[in-house]
Amino acid sequence: MATIARIALPRAVRQLFDYRVPDGMTLSPGQRVRVPLGRQRALGLVMILDPPDSPDMTLKPVEAIVEDWPVLPQQTRDLLLWAARYYQHPPGECVFAALPPALRRGAPASLPQPTVWSALATDATSLPTQARRQRDLLAWLNQHPGQPLTSIKAAGFSREVLKNLETRGLAAEHAASEAPQRWPAAPSIELNTDQATVLAGLNAPGKGFASHLVFGITGSGKTELYIEFIKQRITMAPDPDQAQVLVLVPEISLTPQTLARFETHFGARIAVWHSALNATERLSTWTRVRQGEPLILIGTRSAVLLPYANLVSIVVDEEHDGSYKQMEGFRYSARDLAIYRAWQSDCPVILGSATPSLESWYNARQQRYHLHRLERRAGNATLPRTELVDVRSRPLKGGLSAPLLEAIGQALEAGNQVLLFINRRGFAPVVMCFECGTPIECPHCDARLTFHRYDNCLRCHHCGHQQAVPRACPECGEQALNAVGQGTEKTETLLAERFPETPVIRVDRDSTRRRGQLDELLEPVRKGSPCILVGTQMLAKGHDFPGVTLAGILDADGGLFSSDFRGPEHLAQLVIQVAGRAGRGERGGRVLIQTCQSGHPMLNQLCSGDYPSVADTLLHEREQAGLPPVSFMTALRAEAPSMADCLALLDDLAHRAEASSTPVDVLGPFPAIIARKANRHRAQILFQSQDRPALHRLTNQLCRYLEQNRPTGGVRWAVDVDPQSLD
Incomplete structure (x- = not known):
């Protein structure tokens, strides 16, 4: 029987804590x-029992067990x-990041008998004409x-719509079946020649571990390929009725679209996490995963941390x-953890x-990943024709040039849809x-x-500060304030005004705050009626809009x-992804x-x-x-009431790093791009090396030093291994 337990606690300390296991x-x-702390x-959460390096000291006892099985x-x-070791982060915070909020607060790791909903009728004639969402939900059920x-x-349906159907006697909630649920007989997908070739290549390495990079141009049918691959992997599993699959998507907005496609083939075996x-x-989804229920989990970043029982x-x-x-916090990469x-x-x-990261592209070139290509669009679709519009010396209206406005009019007259990308929300940035x-x-x-005209206010997109628009200039007192530049609201x-008979749909963080609002x-847009979509990066990620024939990028110069x-x-990926929404x-x-x-x-190259x-x-x-991915980088950031x-x-850390004689280059310190945010000054130092173990040893030494010599005066610090942004 164990006498010492090494336990993870959700504290910002880079160690586990030892406790005595009471007799019995x-x-x-x-x-x-x-435990007492x-x-x-x-x-x-108990991590290790009777560790070999247990301390020779009096330990406090574990007080109680929350449940008698490992969560x-x-x-x-x-x-x-x-x-925790790789990302140089306190292990307790990493461990608790894998628990749903209810379990972090100490709630029981159990749920009441699960319930499901079913339709009680197929005829929707009893529903009022205006109850469109109820009709859609009844058909879906x-x-x-x-x-x-x-x-x-x-x-994409709300609880209110569901309850309205229940009130009308058209839907009911009932206990889920106790019988084990098996994978449904899924309809087959007829893959084209390119997709079938890639599918064969994905299965070629055999049943074990392999990393595959599928470069598939926009609209080439990657999702259909994923579905067929998953079907085969479930069939190949030793026990298909225990198989679990993880599908990661980058944004919540993509979850309903991906869910709908997968449900067609896998039915109720789909779960979501975001x-x-x-x-x-x-807690319900987490419990299904932990209990080993056969399912396909479609989720965002943190879904990679869930306690899967049998991933195939x-x-x-x-x-x-x-x-x-x-x-923020535990700065992990879900792609790399996957x-x-x-x-x-x-x-x-x-x-x-369609636009692999340079890290993945480099790994494929180094033959660490198996590279597969889909370079033709599925069906009869073709890649759009891409053109540059030189706006030097051209007057712009709402950020739109005359050639773009003319092209918009032509697309709408033909009964098509238009998508315009501008990476600034609000009415004007200044x-x-x-x-x-x-x-x-x-x-x-x-x-x-x-400036946000719909709210008639000025808002900071970094700290959330909001204030009314002043009548006069705070500096000179003149009433000469004007909005400068373009945002989604101005466009x-x-x-x-220019196309009054055509719906203009703005998609950005301001217009999609409420749950289900994006859908x-x-x-x-999904119905195919003529309209104009105006939005930020939310529109550039994986959406399938068959009716969009024209895509416009209002300003492509920032990334250059x-x-x-x-x-x-990032600019190249953005241009290709936005262009991929058309045609x-x-x-x-x-x-x-x-x-x-x-x-x-580069812009001319992207046109091809x-x-x-x-x-x-x-x-x-x-x-x-000598920059990543051919080398490795770690950022150590600090923030304090003053830049000094x-x-x-960071100067102290730079001197210590240089004195360590490790093969690591020290860059900085230097202020962040936005040096002051929410009244906190920010700076960073970069460590770069082609020797990853040496870089990690140095980073670990500096973290230990900072923990033993905690900065005073409100100075906070954080480590970002493999940083994706130098902001």
């Missing part, structure tokens, strides 16, 4: 327990401890009987997307994208005095306030002159890119749609500069 208490690794009581299995615990509330919400679920929904495959869709990198998790489970992992030239800035950040306003906004070395890569149906597509740099070689050539060029530049405090701390 039996513990297992993975169990939740309650100073004058408090804390919830912990985290061995494989998940190993994953989290590895991630008839197609997908016996669905839990989480799946219904993931499909931050918009409430605590009960998360992992798919990372849009693997290049920056959303897979956690930017590869490690597949290795643990001895199963294949697919990374899919409000400036035309008398003295002073812009109105955020009082808490080194940033200008954005929306101009288009509504409501996009409903007329970014202070972040990844700027050109996905039977009708051809056209893409117009407004730029002041029409002679730039040849992303591999662009990636090779950018990768060659990285190799010449930040730089003093």
